[in-house]
Amino acid sequence: MRSNLMPVVGITVLALVVAACGETAPSQPAGSPGAEGGRLDLVRERGQLICGVNGALPGFSFLDQATNEMSGFDADFCRAVAAAVLGDPEAVEFRNLTTDTRGPAIQTGEVDVLIRNTTWTVARDTSWGLFAPTTFYDGQGVMVRAADGIASLEDLADATICVQTGTTTELNLADVFDARGIPFETETFSEIEQTYPAYDEGTCDAVTSDRSQLVATRTTLANPDDHVILDEVLSKEPLGPVAPLGDDQWFNVVKWVVFATFQAEESGITSSNVQDMVGSEDPVIARLLGGEGDLGLGLEADWVVDVISAVGNYGEIYDRNLGPGTPFELERGLNSLWTDGGLLYAPPYRS
C-alpha cells in the first residue's frame, strides 16, 4: 500500500538532489583547487601518464598482436609526452576511448591527455580541452565499394552511410549533404570496431570518416581492393592532442612536446644521432637538447633528448607508423615540414 507514495517520494528526492547542486553554487568559489601546475605534479606523483587513445585504429593506436603493446602514431605521441615528463616512454597507461566517451574523459580530467585522432574545433577548444598543435592534417573522405560505380557525392543519393556518433564527421556529413540537397540515411556506431565490419558486411553503402582512418581501416577489410576512397574531401580535419582546460603549464608541456618533434626533424635530429648531437655547436640544436635548461616548462633540461631517443622525430614517428613500409603508405602531403611545402612549423625554442 505504501508503494503508491513512492513516485512522489522519488520525484521529491530527485528534485532535492538537483536543488542541492544548485544551492551550493554561490558558496563555492570557482576554480580554486588543482589549478596551476596541478596536472604536471600529479602525473609525476603518479609516475604514469594516462593517455586517452582510440585503441582500435591501425596506424594510430591499436593493440599490436605480435607484441601485445599499444602501437601507432597517436600511441607514440603518448610515449613522447611520458618521456618528456617522466623520462620513461613506457610509463603510459593507455585508455581506450570511444567517440562517445572521449569528450567527457578529457573534460573531467579522467585522462591527462587525449591523443585520439580528435579534430580541433572551436566548440571543443572551449568546452573539451585545449588543443595542442595539430599532429596530423586530415580531411573527411568517403569510402565506397568499387563495384557500385560511385564517382561523386551526388551518386550517393538515398544511400545509407555508416558514420561514428559524436564526431565532427557526423556533423559534416549532415552539413555537406543537406547543403547540396542530397538525401541520405545514416547508420551510427560509437566504436570503430563496429563501424567498419558493418560497412564491410554491407549494412551501409558508404562509410565516412577522416581519410587517414579510411586508408588505415581499409587494410582490415576482407577484400581491401574492392573499396575505393572518393577524391572529394568534405572538410578540414586537423587532428591533435588535447589537454584538460584550466591548466596552462600542462598544456604548454603537451604543446611543446609536439613542437619538439617538428623541430627535431627540421634540425635533422633523429633517435639514432640524438646522443651525439647533445654537445652540438649549432645553437638551435644545443638549446633544443637542453643547453640552456628547459626554458620555463618545468621539465628536466634534457627532456627533448628523452623524447627523441624514445620515439624519434616527427618524420620517424610518421614513417614508422604510416609511411612507406607500412600497409598504409600514406603520403606526407600537408604533414610535411614547412620547408618542404607542408604545414608543420614549430615556433623558435629559445628564451
Next chain:
Amino acid sequence: MTAAPGVDHRHASVPPWRDVRILRVVAQVAAVAAVAAALAWLGGNLVTAMSERGLAFGFGFLDNRAGFAIPDSPMPYEANDTYGQAYLVGLLNTLFVGVLGILLATVLGVVVGVARLSDNWLVKRVTGTYIEVMRNTPLLVQLFFLYFAVLLQLPPVADSIALPGSVYLSQRGLFLPAPQASPAFGPWVALVAMALALALLGRVTSARRKATGRRTPPWGRIGLAGALGAAVVGWFAFGAAPLTLQVPELGRFNFSGGMSMSTPFTAILIGLVIYTAAFIAEVVRGGIQSVRRGQVEAARALGLSEGDTLRLVVFPQALRIIVPPLTSQYLNLVKNSSLAIAVGYPDLFKVGVTMSNQTGQPVPVIVLIMGTYLAISLVTSLLMNAYNRRVQVLER
C-alpha cells in the same frame, strides 16, 4: 505496517538521553543531516569541478541546433532540428520499443508458459530449454549475437530474400508494403467507427442483460453485423479502395516506399522480446500452477473444453499471482531497452550519449536521461498497480 517496537510507558521518568522519543528525533535528524551533508559535499564538488572546466548546468542547450542525423526517427527530424527534438526522438523510440516489446513479450511469454505445461513431452522439453538458455545468458550477449551473428549475416540489400506479399528481408532490415490512404479513406473510416461503436453498445446491453437477467434482442450484434457489412461494401463502393498497398521498391541503394523495420530496431525488439518472454513464461507457469487442481477438474466436470477451462477458470485466478511479478518484468524490459546502444538503435540512452558528447554538457544530459527513465518507470508501475487492484477485486 511497520515493525514498530512496543511503546515504553515509563518514559516520564527516564533521563533525556534514554528517552525513546528524544532518541528517535535525534536519530532521524542525524540521518537526514548525514545524507544532506553528503549530498551537499558531492554537489559542492560538482559545482567547483564544473565551473573549473567551464561546464554549465542548464538546459539552454536544448534549443540549439543538434546538427546530427538520427536514423530510425518516429517523428520528422533532421539535422537542423534542436537538441530538444533529438531528445524527443530518443524518448519516443524508447517508448515505442518498450510498448511494442511489452505487448509481444506478453503474447510470446503466455504461449511459452502454457506450452511449458503441455502434455506433449517434446513441447515441454523444447520450451524448457528455451527458457533456461534465455534466462541463463546475458541479454547483452544475446543482442550482440542476434545483431552481428544473425541479422548482419543476412544477404545484402541487392540480394534481399523476397518473401511472399512483397516483403523483403536483408541485412538492412525488413521491408513491408505499407497501407496508403486514398480519398475514399475518410468515409470508410466513419463506417468502421460506427461498427465499433455498435459493438461497444452490444457489450453494454449484454452487461445489462447479465445484471438484470432480462432478455433483450442482441441489438449490438445486429448493428455490428450491419456496419461491418457496410464497411465491406464500402471498400468497393467508393470507387477507389480506401487503402492501397504501397510496395517497397529496390532503388539504387535501398528500398523506398512501404514500411521498414531497420536492423537495429529489429535486433533490439526481437532481443528484448525473446529474453523477457522467457521470464514471463516462468511467471505464467508459476501462476497457472498455483491454481488448485480441483478448479481444473471442476471445470472439466462442468464440460468446459480445455481452452475454455484455461480462459475462464484458470487464467482469471492465475492473474492475481501473475500481475505483480509481471510488472517487474515490464519494468525490466523498459530499462533493458537502454541496451539498444549496443546495436546502434537511437533510443533515449543512445541519443543522450550522443548529445552529451556533441554539446559537451554531460552533467545536465545525464540528469535529464536518468530523470526520464525514472519517470517512465514510475508511470509504468502506477499503471500496473492500478491494474493489479482491478485484478485483485475479482477475489470474492
Next chain:
Amino acid sequence: MSIETMAPPSTAVTPLEWMRRNLFSSIASSLTTGLIGGLLIWLAVNVGGWAIGEARWEVVGNNLRLFLVGQYPATEAWRLWLNLAVLSVMTGLSAAVFGSTTRTLAVSTSALQLLLALLIVPSPLGTLIPPTTSLVLGLLGNAAGVWAAFVAGRLLGPPRRWLMIGWLLTIPLTFVLVSGFGPLPEVRSTLWGGLLLTVLLAAVGIVLSFPLGVLLALGRRSGLPAVRVLSTAYIEIIRGVPLVTILFMADIMLPLLLPGEFRIDRVARAMGGITLFSAAYVAENVRGGLQAIPMGQYEAAHALGLGSLATNLFVVLPQALRSVIPANVGLFISLLKDTTLVTIVGLLELLGIGRAILAQPQSLGAHLEVYVFIAAAFFVLCYAMSQASYRLERTMGLGSR
C-alpha cells in the same frame, strides 16, 4: 545418495507406450511432435554441421588466455592459479563440513575444471585449445584439490567456525593475490580482463550488495519516518533507472563529484556502480522476507527484553534472510549477467574482451564462434548457480510452502 530410500513401485512402460502417451496422445499433439521434431532434426544437422565443419573454433582456442584473464601478465599468472587452488580447497572442505548445497558447488567446481581440461584433448571439433602443459596440470591439479580437500575435511572435520573465517579471509587474499601487495608486483586493474574480471565484478557485487541491501530493507521498515523515507527514496530511484546509466554516471560523472584530484580506479567504480544498483534489489527481496515474519516474533522478542537491534539481529533477520535466499540467488544470477554491461563503458570483461578479439584481423567475422563461446560460459556459470539454488530451496523446504 547418502540415505537409501525405497524407490516407488515400478511403473515401467515400454518405449512405444511412453511415446504414445507423451508424444502422440492426440492428433494435435502428434502434429506438433512431427513439426517440432522435424525442426529439431533440421537444426541439429545444420548447427552440428557448422560446429564440426565450418566453425573456426581456433579463434577461441588461440585467444583462450585473453578470454580467461585478459591482459594479465603471464609471469604473474601463478598468483591466479594459487588463488584458484585456495578456492578449490575451501570448496572441498566446505562440501565435507556443510554438505548439501556446497557439495553441488564442489562437484560443479571440479567438473568445470575437468571439462576445460578435456577440451584440450582432441575431439570431433578438433583440438580446441592448443595443449599447454601448465594449463592441463593446473586444471587437473585443482580438480583433484577439490576432492583431496573433501576427503581431508571428512577425516579431520574442522570446526565450521574456522571455515567461515577462512571464507572471510579468502576475499582480502584474492585481492592481494590478484592486484599485488607488498613483495608481489602490482598488476594494475587496467590489465584485468576476461572471465577473471567478470568473476571479480560479480563476487564483489554479491558480497557487498548483500549487507547494504539488508540495511536498506531494515531502513525501509524502520519506525523512524526520516530513515524510512531516505531508504525508500534510494531504493525506488535506483530501481527506476537502467544499470547502464548508473555505470555511465560512475564512469563519467564521478570524477566531477569527487574533490580535485581524488580519483577512484575504473574497475572499482564499476564495482561500486554494480553494488549500489544491486543493493536496491536485494533490499526489496529482504523486505519481502521481513514482511513474512509474524508480529508474534517481535512481540516475543520484546517480552524477552530484547532491544530492537537484538530483535532484528537474533530473531527477525535469521528467519527473514533464510526465506529469501532463493530469491537472492536469482538476483545474483542477474548480477553476474549484468556485469556484461561494463563493456558499454569500455571495460574488457568476458564480453568486452570477446569484442576486442573480434576486432583482430585474424578473427574477422567469427561472430558466431565468439558469442557462442561467451554465451556458453555464462550459461554454465548461471545454470550451476540456479541449480544450487533449487537444491537449497528443496533442502530448506522453502518451495513446499
